[in-house]
Amino acid sequence: MNVALIYGGRSAEHEVSINSAKTIEKILKRNHHTLYPIAIDRNGCWFLQKQVQSTIDERIPLWLVPGSGIYAQSGMLPIDAGFPTTHGWGGEDGNLQGLCTLAKIPLAGCDTVSSAIGMHKALAQSIFDRSGIPTIPTITVTTAMTATDSLMEEFRRRLGPSLFIKPENAGSSVGITALIDPDRTRFARALQLALAYSERALVQPYYPEVIEVECAVFEDSQEGIIATRPGIIKNPRKETFLSYNQKYTLQGGAYLQLPSGLSDEIETEIRSLAVRAFEAIKGSGYARVDFFLVDEKPILNEINTLPGLTTTSHWPKLLQHGGYSIENVVDHLLEQAISDFDRRWNLRTRYD
Ligand SMILES: Nc1ncnc2c1ncn2[C@@H]1O[C@H](COP(=O)(O)OP(=O)(O)O)[C@@H](O)[C@H]1O
Ligand SMILES: [Mg+2]
Secondary structure (H helix, E strand, O other): OEEEEEEEOOOOOHHHHHHHHHHHHHHHHHOOOEEEEEEEOOOOOEEEOOOOOOOOOOOEEOEEEOOOEEEEOOEEOOOOEEEEOOOOOOOOOOHHHHHHHHOOOOEOOOOHHHHHHHHOHHHHHHHHHHOOOOEOOOEEEEOOOOOOHHHHHHHHHHHOOOEEEEEOOOOOOOOOEEEOOOOHHHHHHHHHHHHHHOOEEEEEEOOOOOEEEEEEEEEEOOOEEEEOOOEEEEOOOOOOOOOHHHHHOOOOOOEEEOOOOOOHHHHHHHHHHHHHHHHHOOOOOEEEEEEEEEOOEEEEEEEEOOOOOOOOOHHHHHHHHOOOOHHHHHHHHHHHHHHHHHHHHOOOOOOO
16 A cells, blocks of 8 residues: 655644654554655645655655645655644644545544544543543633633632643643642743643643553454553653653653553443543544543543554553554554545535
8 A cells, every 4th residue: 555654743742743653654664555754844844755754854845635635746646545643733633634635635543523522622521521421620711811819719619729721732741730729820820831832721620649541442343443451651750740751751751551450340441431432522543542540430531533653652552462463453544544535535415
């Protein structure tokens, strides 16, 4: 198959995306596909590469033509499907998925709608709530709201003494603040930071002793949606939350404990909630569903529709631990992308 491997992008997770692409590049090569690596630079421009690398050396510009495909100066690239490893803004939020749909490029993973919902945590939460999936109590703040003392006190009355503030649609722990016994200045600063990354900020109770649990979900040709056994995040250098550095750069930072050590009963409950969450947003392909254990009860924190795929990332580890071959799953994701695309493209669009 001819596969466009799309990576980089304007998001804060640009580097992570490149590392994810390196993992998928190896798998696609092992599976004997022909690769068209496409790097998206920090301005959002697309360039065809010979191979995935950390810097963009080849600056061969590309055009996406609606109803047709992806073109370089030499003509249309003969692409059968795309595999994006773009995290965060533009790449995981439905924008890239919509762009590729209109240019007739089937993409592995979640489609436009499920990506957009998954990335917008408050929207996803309202869908999870309606599906009876337990979530974190959350208040949504917009830029129009002023960070006054009375607003902060109202939030503390409704959520608890310490607050957690995050952008609605960022990732990798950017723009996040834990506010332990906040005052108005720190509260205002935290909102300002979150709102620098996202149009809306989310305010939640801060759970200092939270146990974080992650579960990989993917679609299998035979068995339908599978949720792997979950893993627990161990974070020896935790300060107040799992930070970007602890996730990606620190030596001795966070790691995934597998097997989780949780009871069979809780693992089964988490796996079932993960599948329900994936179905609730009408996900396709794969995702990672993250939970908190609060008082031994799983509550859903977020669904990642384009989780990290680096050599240290959790989604590949969860699959491996479950005995699933990532090579087979990646091939299935591409085949599924093509069949889903054909089905959607051929839905009736005229009134007869
Ligand atoms: N309400 C909360 N209380 C305590 N810690 C939290 C809370 N929400 C998130 N965290 C911590 O912050 C990290 C990042 O938050 P998360 O909502 O998962 O955003 P991201 O999309 O950036 O991963 C989590 O992995 C967890 O360590
Ligand atoms: Mg997270």
